[in-house]
Amino acid sequence: MTDIEILLAQFEEIANNPKKQLEQYISEGKKVIGCYPYYVPEELIYAAGMIPMGLWGKRGNPNKAKEYFAPFYCSLVQMNLEMALNGDLQKLSGVVHTTLCDTLRPSSQNFRVAMDKIPMIFLAHPQNRKPEFGVEYTMAIYSKMLNQLEEIVGRKVSAGDIKEAIKVYNENRQAKREFVKNAGMHPELISAVQRSAVLKSSYFMEKHLHTTMLNELNKMLQASPIEEWHGTRVVTSGIICDNPSFLKILDDNRIAIAADDVAHESRSFRKDAPYNEDPIRSLAVQFADQDQDTILYDPSLNSRPSHIIDLVKNSNAQGVIVLMMTFCDPEEMEYPSLYNALKEAKIPCLKIGYNHQITDFGQARTSLQAFAEVLSMKN
Numbered sequence: 001m002t003d004i005e006i007l008l009a010q011f012e013e014i015a016n017n018p019k020k021q022l023e024q025y026i027s028e029g030k031k032v033i034g035c036y037p038y039y040v041p042e043e044l045i046y047a048a049g050m051i052p053m054g055l056w057g058k059r060g061n062p063n064k065a066k067e068y069f070a071p072f073y074c075s076l077v078q079m080n081l082e083m084a085l086n087g088d089l090q091k092l093s094g095v096v097h098t099t100l101c102d103t104l105r106p107s108s109q110n111f112r113v114a115m116d117k118i119p120m121i122f123l124a125h126p127q128n129r130k131p132e133f134g135v136e137y138t139m140a141i142y143s144k145m146l147n148q149l150e151e152i153v154g155r156k157v158s159a160g161d162i163k164e165a166i167k168v169y170n171e172n173r174q175a176k177r178e179f180v181k182n183a184g185m186h187p188e189l190i191s192a193v194q195r196s197a198v199l200k201s202s203y204f205m206e207k208h209l210h211t212t213m214l215n216e217l218n219k220m221l222q223a224s225p226i227e228e229w230h231g232t233r234v235v236t237s238g239i240i241c242d243n244p245s246f247l248k249i250l251d252d253n254r255i256a257i258a259a260d261d262v263a264h265e266s267r268s269f270r271k272d273a274p275y276n277e278d279p280i281r282s283l284a285v286q287f288a289d290q291d292q293d294t295i296l297y298d299p300s301l302n303s304r305p306s307h308i309i310d311l312v313k314n315s316n317a318q319g320v321i322v323l324m325m326t327f328c329d330p331e332e333m334e335y336p337s338l339y340n341a342l343k344e345a346k347i348p349c350l351k352i353g354y355n356h357q358i359t360d361f362g363q364a365r366t367s368l369q370a371f372a373e374v375l376s377m378k379n
């Protein structure tokens with residue numbers, strides 16, 4: 001095995017075993033806080049000396065969670081509650097539940113009723129996040145979240161602790177952005193399955209440790225010669241795309257991920273928290289600066305399609321694969337504008353249905369094979 005392969009195997013081991021990571025933290029006497037998507041200021045949890053762990057559902061079918069949701073709730077939310085009801089989350093010291101879409105909002109109340117033994121921190125981000133009143137509102141809810149974390153951990157968190165956490169997180173975001181670029185330039189060294197594992201593992205690791213490993217990987221990739229890629233290159237877009245069975249189809253058809261607009265991946269680390277004497281304001285401004293996301297208010301109505309077209313051009317991709325999360329209203333409602341913009345820009349686009357329950361991607365395989373042929377003709 002090469003040094004790159006050894007590191008990639010370590011990332012894969014962590015990405016595929018979040019339960020093992022959780023057990024390890026608990027055995028070390030650490031407190032762990034589960035974080036729903038999207039835009040939880042994990043820096044506050046890190047500053048309080050606790051471990052934030054991402055809750056993005058898990059593969060499988062909801063069973064117990066069905067009692068709490070109508071069947072048209074997305075699988076991410078259903079499987080998060082299923083994990084809680086199955087006892088997978090019982091060792092958490094708390095869960096931060098966000099509310100940025102019409103599914104997350106009611107889900108927060110279902111979670112509260114179903115899991116009254118796990119402290120739940122309710123985080124209602126504002127959609128009007130950019131004007132000063134929006135920034136101040138975000139600061140108020142982040143301060144409240146900090147108070148709740150202090151109660152859980154049993155100590156006060158200083159501004160210095162939060163500033164240090166922001167530094168650690170900004171470094172991690174920078175390393176992930178570098179990695180996405182490096183992976184796009186080296187598809188012969190980083191498969192789609194491995195790319196996903198490297199990014200996913202960060203949800204289960206202490207960020208400074210993830211950064212150390214990732215910087216090492218980035219250094220090795222940057223030192224590797226760029227080889228000609230005998231395949232096609234795409235930009236992926238959607239909420240989550242972490243199923244190895246699906247990603248392996250991309251690898252089998254030599255479809256490289258040149259860049260992504262995926263919430264679980266690049267959307268989560270696009271923006272750093274800028275320096276401010278008040279670190280809570282830094283985090284609120286960071287959220288205010290987020291854009292090009294289906295779950296965020298966009299008065300221009302057009303920033304995400306333009307962003308994806310730029311991603312295609314800048315990463316030298318030939319097409320876009322949209323992973324459409326079943327029953328995800330924000331993604332479904334935004335799709336027509338994206339489709340039209342890509343069509344106008346003459347960029348081929350393939351939409352594939354995606355959720356945590358799919359085990360057989362047979363239909364997707366056929367579509368992807370055909371799509372790869374279309375793209376190779378564009379070369």
Ligand code: SF4
Binds near residue numbers: 074076077101104331
């Ligand atoms: S944005 Fe979509 S996938 Fe995410 S929680 Fe809401 S409905 Fe589910």
